[in-house]
Amino acid sequence: xxxxxxxxxxxxxxxxxxxxxxVVDGPGRGGKLLVTPEEHIGTAGNPDLDRAVVxxxxxxLEGGRTEMVHLGxxxxxxxxxxxxxxxxxxxxxxxxxxxxxxxxxxxxxxxxFLGYRVTVCDARPVFxxxxxxxxxxxxxxxWPDEFIKSAPVDRRTVICVLTHDPKFDVPVLKEALKTxxxxxxxxxxxxxHEKRTARLKEEGVTDEELSRISSPIGLDIxxxxxxxxxxxIAAEIIxxxxxxxxxxxxxxxxxxxxxxxxxxxx
Amino acid sequence: xxPVVERVARWREEDKRCALATVVKVxxxxxxxxxxxxxxxxxxxVVGSVSGGCVEPAVYxxxxxxxxxxxxxxxxxxxxxxxxFGVGLTCGGVIHIFVERVDW
Numbered sequence: 044x045x046x047x048x049x050x051x052x053x054x055x056x057x058x059x060x061x062x063x064x065x066v067v068d069g070p071g072r073g074g075k076l077l078v079t080p081e082e083h084i085g086t087a088g089n090p091d092l093d094r095a096v097v098x099x100x101x102x103x104l105e106g107g108r109t110e111m112v113h114l115g116x117x118x119x120x121x122x123x124x125x126x127x128x129x130x131x132x133x134x135x136x137x138x139x140x141x142x143x144x145x146x147x148x149x150x151x152x153x154x155x156f157l158g159y160r161v162t163v164c165d166a167r168p169v170f171x172x173x174x175x176x177x178x179x180x181x182x183x184x185x186w187p188d189e190f191i192k193s194a195p196v197d198r199r200t201v202i203c204v205l206t207h208d209p210k211f212d213v214p215v216l217k218e219a220l221k222t223x224x225x226x227x228x229x230x231x232x233x234x235x236h237e238k239r240t241a242r243l244k245e246e247g248v249t250d251e252e253l254s255r256i257s258s259p260i261g262l263d264i265x266x267x268x269x270x271x272x273x274x275x276i277a278a279e280i281i282x283x284x285x286x287x288x289x290x291x292x293x294x295x296x297x298x299x300x301x302x303x304x305x306x307x308x309x
Numbered sequence: 310x311x312p313v314v315e316r317v318a319r320w321r322e323e324d325k326r327c328a329l330a331t332v333v334k335v336x337x338x339x340x341x342x343x344x345x346x347x348x349x350x351x352x353x354x355v356v357g358s359v360s361g362g363c364v365e366p367a368v369y370x371x372x373x374x375x376x377x378x379x380x381x382x383x384x385x386x387x388x389x390x391x392x393x394f395g396v397g398l399t400c401g402g403v404i405h406i407f408v409e410r411v412d413w
Contacts, residue, residue, distance in 0.1 A: 044321040047413040052318040055311050067333050067407040073381035075413050085413060109344045111334055128333040128407060130344045132311065298337055300402075 047077045047085045054079060058134040060107075062100040069125035070116050078104065087127060091117040100129050107133030107199065135160045136199035140179075141187040141215055142206035143170035146230065149273035150203055151179045157277060159201060164190045166211070188214035196222035201280055203260065207231040213242045220252045226280050228260035230272075235259075262289050313346045313357040317411055326351040327411050328372035332359050333383075334405035348411075351376050359406055360386075371408050381409040 054061035059079065064087060066074035071088030078100035087096045095118030103110055109130045115122025138154040140147045143165035154161040155178045162181040165171035171184045183190060187206070196202075202219045206212050207230050216239075219227045231239060236258050243253060261275030262282065282289035292299060313329070320327045331346040347357035347365065349372035359368055364386045371384060387403045 044318060045411075045413045048314075048318055048321060048411065052314055055314055065331070065333075065407060065409070067381075067383050067405075072383075073409055075409075109342075111343070128331070128343070130331070298402075300335075300342075 047075060050084055051077055055132060060104050060131070060133055062104040062129055062131045064096045064100050064112075064127050064129045067111075067126050067128045071125065076100070080104065087125075089117065092125065094118055095120070096127055096129070099127075100131075103129050104131045104133070107131050133199075136197075136201065137162065137195065138201040138203065139164060139191065139194060139196075141165065141191075141202070141204045142211070142230075143167065143172075143175060143182075144205055146269045146272055147203075147205050148176055149269035150205065150276055151176050153273040153277045154201070155179070157280075162194070165206075186214075187211055188218045191215055191218045191222070196224050198223050198225045200224040201226040202228070203276060204229040205260075207235050209235075209239050209242050212239050213246065216243060216256060217246060217248065220248065220255060226257065226283055227255055228257040228276060228279065230260045231258065233259065257283070313348050316354075316356040317348045320348075320350045320354075321411060326376050328375040328408055329411055330359055330368045330372055330406050330408045332404055333407045336403040336405075347372075349373060349376070360404060364404070364406070368406060368408065375408050375410045379410050379412065381407065383407050 051061060051063060062078045064076040064078060066072050066087050074087040075085045076087050076093060076096055077084045078097050080101060083097050087093050095114050099112050112127045112129055113123035114125050114127065116124055135158055138159035138161045140150050140163045143163055147163055151161045151163050161179045162183060163171060163176045163179045164183040164185055164187055166186045168184045171182050173182055176182050202224045204212055204215055212229060216229060240253060257279055261272060262278045264275050266272040266275040278289060317327055317329060327348055327350040329346060329348050332341055332343050335343060341360060345359055347355065347359045347368065349355050349369055355369065358365055371382060375382060384406045385403060
């Protein structure tokens with residue numbers, strides 16, 4: 044096995060960020076470069092082109108993006124003879140589930156199914172146990188707001204607050220709003236939602252910040268059981284990420300995968 | 310772990326020749342996004358996919374040829390002509406697939 048393939052496999056196994064750039068058209072077709080934030084292996088054809096490709100790949104890798112890049116044969120930016128496909132392999136996105144209730148178990152399972160690295164967190168040791176959440180990557184006994192303060196969060200991170208008790212919800216939501224999480228959802232009835240919203244406002248949360256919280260959580264599909272609710276939540280997470288409305292395809296015109304370029308960025 | 314990369318690595322450990330086919334561009338509607346891949350070993354094993362099953366047989370043949378010749382290629386598949394049993398996508402999209410022998 045070549046060095047490039049061996050390093051590629053290792054990076055994926057260790058969940059380290061890695062990009063692979065391949066010359067798919069133009070001179071030097073078949074050239075390949077593996078790029079990590081620290082090193083690069085292989086060549087796209089010549090050192091000048093390599094330099095430009097490594098720079099482009101590191102930029103894309105930062106956002107976990109996969110794209111076709113066009114450059115000149117010596118890496119010139121205003122030329123386009125060489126088409127290079129750069130694929131980012133970012134570590135799996137994170138899902139944090141707060142509140143170790145039955146609904147959390149279903150949400151943790153569907154999160155895993157969608158490819159998230161799932162952490163379930165609750166302050167009550169009786170509920171936050173491995174046995175109750177066998178599919179979660181991590182079960183943590185901690186105060187949710189304390190936990191989220193130190194947990195790694197990026198734009199791909201999903202935060203589901205299922206505690207539906209303002210005593211727990213309000214502090215963790217306030218902390219969640221300080222992060223750049225791509226999705227923040229909070230469970231609860233209309234009544235719970237209104238009380239929680241009022242409390243958050245009292246604590247100085249602005250309307251703009253409040254609009255970031257999906258509350259009550261989930262798409263309106265009539266979900267009742269924990270499993271159905273998990274589907275409603277998962278569907279909302281996907282719809283918000285892709286910018287799709289979440290209605291029925293049967294009632295919509297136009298292409299189904301309307302934004303393939305965007306979808307590839309997952 | 311990416312199952313396609315993992316399988317390719319194992320084939321190479323066994324000194325089996327193989328080819329990797331990757332979706333590099335999707336125009337209009339397409340079933341799977343850029344980066345989706347499929348690999349074929351010299352003894353005909355397949356892992357992964359590049360569409361909803363529409364173009365895999367054709368890509369398989371191209372991959373086998375790439376294994377023999379070592380020649381990388383950029384393939385384009387568009388709307389299918391069902392009457393002619395042509396290879397293509399029924400969804401109306403166009404996908405570009407890069408096929409290369411794993412020599413790296």
